[in-house]
Amino acid sequence: MAVLVGKNIVLRALEPEDIDFLFSTENNEAFWEVSSTQAPFSKYILQKYLENAHQDIYEAKQFRFIITNSENTTVGTIDLFDFNPQHQRIGVGILVLPKYQNLGYGKEALEMVIDYSFTYLNVHQIFANITSENNESKSLFEKFNFKPAGVKKDWIFSNNNFKDEILYQLIRK
Numbered sequence: 001m002a003v004l005v006g007k008n009i010v011l012r013a014l015e016p017e018d019i020d021f022l023f024s025t026e027n028n029e030a031f032w033e034v035s036s037t038q039a040p041f042s043k044y045i046l047q048k049y050l051e052n053a054h055q056d057i058y059e060a061k062q063f064r065f066i067i068t069n070s071e072n073t074t075v076g077t078i079d080l081f082d083f084n085p086q087h088q089r090i091g092v093g094i095l096v097l098p099k100y101q102n103l104g105y106g107k108e109a110l111e112m113v114i115d116y117s118f119t120y121l122n123v124h125q126i127f128a129n130i131t132s133e134n135n136e137s138k139s140l141f142e143k144f145n146f147k148p149a150g151v152k153k154d155w156i157f158s159n160n161n162f163k164d165e166i167l168y169q170l171i172r173k
Helices: 016-026 029-035 043-052 105-120 135-143
Strands: 003-005 009-013 063-069 074-084 089-096 125-131 147-158 161-171
Touching: 003 105, 009 105, 063 105, 074 105, 089 105, 105 125, 105 135, 125 135, 125 147, 135 161
Parallel strands: 089 125
Antiparallel strands: 003 009, 009 063, 063 074, 074 089, 125 161, 147 161
16 A cells, blocks of 8 residues: 555655654644644654554554645645454544645545545445534535534543534445
8 A cells, every 4th residue: 555646646655754744743732632642752753653654454453644745745644543344444534734725635635545445445434533613624524425423522622621523424335
């Protein structure tokens, strides 16, 4: 699972040279809310993560794609997680850096990962967890017919406030 090529982007596996990108995104407190991060990551820990990123999705139960644009600039990541072959489901999460948002990269990446998951991983459903006030993410996922399946009340504690998280599902018919 090295590369998925789209019209305007490429989804590729993590490479050792991604260490600085990972260090900057994983340690950006603005992103911690959605990743449940509570402390910074060292480059050493991220290096160990990169060393194990080659694991098969059936073994690791997750896979992180780097999203690059036509200029080969890294614009974000899209993660598959909680892969459960027995129950044929997988989670998806996406991060597009703020300066590259609203350019269609997230939409194309999500479309590619949906196709990949249904075609190659043979899942029956894909799910996403989105905070209730994240209207851009809700809109993106709803464009691909993800439906809200439930609300986890007061699920995320951030900036001294509890936030609801909505479980979205896309079920293959």
